[in-house]
Amino acid sequence: MAISADPLNLIICGVGGQGNILLSGMVGSAYIRKGGFATIGETFGAAQRGGAVFSSVRVSEKREYGPLMPEGKAHLIIGLEPLEALRMVQKYGNPETVCISNTYPVVPAGVSANRDKYPDIDELKEGIGNLTKQCWFLDATAIALELGAPIAMNIVMIGAVLGTEQLTLTPDDIKAQLQESLPPDRLELNYEALSRGMKAVA
Amino acid sequence: MPNLAKLAPDSYHLLQGNEAIARGALEAGVQYCAAYPGTPSSEILTNFAQAAKDAGLHAEWSSNEKVATEAALSAAYAGLRSISSMKNAGLNVAMDTLQHINLATLGDQNGAMLVVVADDPQSHASGDEEDTRWVAQMANAPLLEPSSFQEAYEMTKYLFDLSEEFGIFCWLRDYTRLAHARGRVQVGEYHKADRKAKYDRTKMFTPYIAPPKHAILVEKMAQIRERFEESSFNAYEGPENPELLIISCGSGVLCSRDAIEELGLEAKVGILKLGTLWPFPSRLVVSHIQKAKRVLIVEEVDPYVETHAKAAIADARLSEPPEILGKVSGHMSYVGENNPDKVIAALCEIFGIEYVARDPEYSTKVEEIAGKMVVNRGLIWCAGCPHRASFYSIGNAIKRDGRDAVVTSDIGCYTMDAFPDGTQLTNTLHCMGGGLGEACGFGQLQQFGFKQPVIGICGDSTFFHASITPLVNAIYNKANMVAIILDNSITAMTGFQPHPGTGRTATQDPAQIVSAEELCRTLGCRVEVVDAFDTKASTAMLMDLLKDEGGVKVLILRHACELQRMREERKHPYKVWVEEEKCRGDKCGFCYRVLQCPGVGYDAHSDKAMILEALCAECGLCADLCPSKAIVKEERA
Numbered sequence: 047m048a049i050s051a052d053p054l055n056l057i058i059c060g061v062g063g064q065g066n067i068l069l070s071g072m073v074g075s076a077y078i079r080k081g082g083f084a085t086i087g088e089t090f091g092a093a094q095r096g097g098a099v100f101s102s103v104r105v106s107e108k109r110e111y112g113p114l115m116p117e118g119k120a121h122l123i124i125g126l127e128p129l130e131a132l133r134m135v136q137k138y139g140n141p142e143t144v145c146i147s148n149t150y151p152v153v154p155a156g157v158s159a160n161r162d163k164y165p166d167i168d169e170l171k172e173g174i175g176n177l178t179k180q181c182w183f184l185d186a187t188a189i190a191l192e193l194g195a196p197i198a199m200n201i202v203m204i205g206a207v208l209g210t211e212q213l214t215l216t217p218d219d220i221k222a223q224l225q226e227s228l229p230p231d232r233l234e235l236n237y238e239a240l241s242r243g244m245k246a247v248a
Numbered sequence: 249m250p251n252l253a254k255l256a257p258d259s260y261h262l263l264q265g266n267e268a269i270a271r272g273a274l275e276a277g278v279q280y281c282a283a284y285p286g287t288p289s290s291e292i293l294t295n296f297a298q299a300a301k302d303a304g305l306h307a308e309w310s311s312n313e314k315v316a317t318e319a320a321l322s323a324a325y326a327g328l329r330s331i332s333s334m335k336n337a338g339l340n341v342a343m344d345t346l347q348h349i350n351l352a353t354l355g356d357q358n359g360a361m362l363v364v365v366a367d368d369p370q371s372h373a374s375g376d377e378e379d380t381r382w383v384a385q386m387a388n389a390p391l392l393e394p395s396s397f398q399e400a401y402e403m404t405k406y407l408f409d410l411s412e413e414f415g416i417f418c419w420l421r422d423y424t425r426l427a428h429a430r431g432r433v434q435v436g437e438y439h440k441a442d443r444k445a446k447y448d449r450t451k452m453f454t455p456y457i458a459p460p461k462h463a464i465l466v467e468k469m470a471q472i473r474e475r476f477e478e479s480s481f482n483a484y485e486g487p488e489n490p491e492l493l494i495i496s497c498g499s500g501v502l503c504s505r506d507a508i509e510e511l512g513l514e515a516k517v518g519i520l521k522l523g524t525l526w527p528f529p530s531r532l533v534v535s536h537i538q539k540a541k542r543v544l545i546v547e548e549v550d551p552y553v554e555t556h557a558k559a560a561i562a563d564a565r566l567s568e569p570p571e572i573l574g575k576v577s578g579h580m581s582y583v584g585e586n587n588p589d590k591v592i593a594a595l596c597e598i599f600g601i602e603y604v605a606r607d608p609e610y611s612t613k614v615e616e617i618a619g620k621m622v623v624n625r626g627l628i629w630c631a632g633c634p635h636r637a638s639f640y641s642i643g644n645a646i647k648r649d650g651r652d653a654v655v656t657s658d659i660g661c662y663t664m665d666a667f668p669d670g671t672q673l674t675n676t677l678h679c680m681g682g683g684l685g686e687a688c689g690f691g692q693l694q695q696f697g698f699k700q701p702v703i704g705i706c707g708d709s710t711f712f713h714a715s716i717t718p719l720v721n722a723i724y725n726k727a728n729m730v731a732i733i734l735d736n737s738i739t740a741m742t743g744f745q746p747h748p749g750t751g752r753t754a755t756q757d758p759a760q761i762v763s764a765e766e767l768c769r770t771l772g773c774r775v776e777v778v779d780a781f782d783t784k785a786s787t788a789m790l791m792d793l794l795k796d797e798g799g800v801k802v803l804i805l806r807h808a809c810e811l812q813r814m815r816e817e818r819k820h821p822y823k824v825w826v827e828e829e830k831c832r833g834d835k836c837g838f839c840y841r842v843l844q845c846p847g848v849g850y851d852a853h854s855d856k857a858m859i860l861e862a863l864c865a866e867c868g869l870c871a872d873l874c875p876s877k878a879i880v881k882e883e884r885a
Contacts, residue, residue, distance in 0.1 A: 061625065071430065075262040078432050084262060085397075085502075086430040089372060096846055098625040110396060112502030113429035116510055116588040118605035129622065136618035140606040150862065153849055155628040155669035158840040165621035173617040177610075187862050196862045226250075 060126025065200030087113025205243020272404030286335030327357030486518020632810030632865025681714025691727030
């Protein structure tokens with residue numbers, strides 16, 4: 047069942063370059079097309095490459111909300127990278143939060159340099175599981191690599207979000223957005239990515 | 249990114265604040281658009297460039313903000329509507345011109361000019377949190393600050409009309425949470441502008457002689473102040489006699505609304521939203537202040553509204569002035585951007601409310617679980633970035649030279665060297681062009697006993713922006729230094745904008761390349777150009793240049809930005825893999841620990857380095873440098 051909150055507070059998070067912004071834009075536009083309000087706050091710029099990036103998406107039928115949601119108030123967290131998903135749960139999560147996350151880790155520079163330790167992926171999943179009402183995991187990067195297009199990972203992820211039916215958006219809503227934002231020769235691949243994402247959580 | 253000239257009128261669109269501004273300008277009939285890229289302002293000009301052919305615009309990436317502003321000024325002199333957009337730091341470059349314009353006026357051809365300055369509270373992508381609103385006041389420019397996406401669009405249109413009516417440039421304050429946020433905007437009709445440019449050569453426009461012109465400008469600002477007292481961009485919402493009046497502007501308005509709703513204070517707290525910030529609508533503010541016993545001012549960075557509100561209250565000689573809470577009282581912070589939690593905290597303190605964002609037991613659990621696992625994710629160069637190779641060579645050369653060379657740098661992707669996860673070879677870092685200016689100073693200290701070699705760093709885009717003047721100074725005044733131009737052939741950090749060295753304009757038309765090396769040679773210095781990925785040659789050349797005591801030497805380390813190269817070529821240059829039997833694993837760790845390339849990982853089970861297929865750009869740098877020759881590269885057909 048779709049989350050019924052108004053405002054609906056979504057977080058889409060990941061690492062710079064993973065396609066966060068395209069994703070939040072498609073979700074926001076789809077809700078505006080349905081006649082509602084959507085506001086998106088984004089962190090990018092110097093953080094575009096390799097830094098933690100997140101979009102705060104706020105959807106409402108009533109009014110325009112600010113781009114940043116208050117802490118502890120996320121309804122749904124979409125993680126393009128699992129450590130980033132946990133980072134967002136830490137700040138914006140609450141016992142009712144649900145989470146859908148990619149499991150493919152992007153290791154921070156401090157981990158490569160042996161200053162920090164990247165958590166064990168099973169512990170990471172368990173941690174997110176313990177802090178959310180419900181969560182889904184999939185290796186969206188592996189699916190995108192199978193499709194020969196690692197860049198389509200974000201579309202696999204939005205497919206997974208549709209598959210969980212936590213949002214009132216339909217596959218057609220997202221396909222309409224893809225048609226607007228992508229060149230025609232990339233559509234088939236992205237439809238396939240969408241459908242593979244949906245199946246991955248079915 | 250949508251083509252803003254083609255948006256359907258009267259319908260709702262999800263627009264970035266910068267897109268809302270650009271669309272407003274198009275509807276207002278802008279024809280001449282100039283800017284230098286700077287986060288968070290860049291998308292304004294990017295959108296004009298994209299719409300340029302359809303809308304018949306001139307859209308250019310200028311070599312810096314001052315030039316952009318002067319060029320836009322001329323278009324206004326010739327009767328067109330023009331815009332110059334920049335980030336907070338860029339304003340400082342343009343300021344010499346801006347300070348003069350409104351004394352001189354925009355001429356007599358009914359032109360108009362809008363300056364958009366995007367501030368960056370929280371310094372997401374800036375060296376400081378400069379609050380430029382004071383500067384609008386200093387330049388005597390009418391200043392509006394939008395508090396929503398719709399308002400950004402509407403204020404832009406309004407300011408062009410105001411500019412034309414009063415013959416002065418107007419100022420729109422943009423900021424990160426508007427510029428780089430997106431929201432719903434209903435747009436109006438767009439018609440292609442067709443004004444013709446002309447100039448009456450019997451006329452002269454200049455601030456000289458200033459005092460009488462200043463007097464006229466003061467009078468204009470008084471008239472505009474009267475307008476702003478009545479402006480619909482200022483509005484009150486809430487109970488008739490609120491217990492607390494919030495006066496807010498910009499991002500503070502939505503944060504305040506959200507905070508009031510979160511705490512259920514709708515019956516007690518009202519919001520006076522101010523959109524017109526200079527000239528300040530003092531009477532309006534005083535009339536609202538009188539309805540409340542206490543006032544909280546919510547604004548970003550400096551107490552600008554707070555200072556003006558207090559001045560207005562002092563001027564009004566109220567018998568029982570209300571208590572003004574804000575930054576000075578400690579209820580709001582001078583530092584960082586607004587968010588709803590900051591306003592919630594201030595309201596809780598004022599009303600004595602205890603706010604619990606989430607179940608305290610959950611918070612404890614979060615800290616137990618996530619607190620242990622979540623590690624910082626610092627900024628680092630992309631896989632395939634030539635700056636990783638350049639800084640490897642620079643570090644090597646400095647070490648082998650052995651005389652503690654001083655490195656002064658400036659602003660670009662290479663700035664990440666100075667961040668916690670960078671190589672931290674950088675010694676001083678300030679602003680665009682600052683690397684060469686500071687190197688010039690260090691390079692002149694020999695008579696005071698200074699014996700260290702000096703390296704000044706700039707990028708290809710910052711070379712054209714603000715590094716040529718310090719280079720000329722260094723040559724003429726006999727500084728001994730090596731100027732390194734880290735040339736990745738694009739303005740990468742702000743989103744791949746072209747510059748005079750790239751051979752393309754903002755609208756993707758071909759242009760004659762201004763060659764940095766030819767220019768430097770003409771100035772009379774020794775110039776060497778090396779491929780940044782040839783780390784052996786780069787290191788050897790830099791060592792040689794450091795030994796050369798003959799004044800200013802220029803080293804261009806050139807290699808295209810990997811992201812830009814990939815956009816154009818769409819394939820990796822090599823196939824790269826690890827030959828595990830040769831890899832010494834964590835006993836070495838050079839590729840992941842020293843090079844810190846995101847494309848290389850470490851597999852603890854096998855104790856071997858591994859190429860991360862989803863991230864590796866297969867540039868071959870790690871293969872060139874692997875001490876055990878365990879990483880292999882093979883050219884792709």
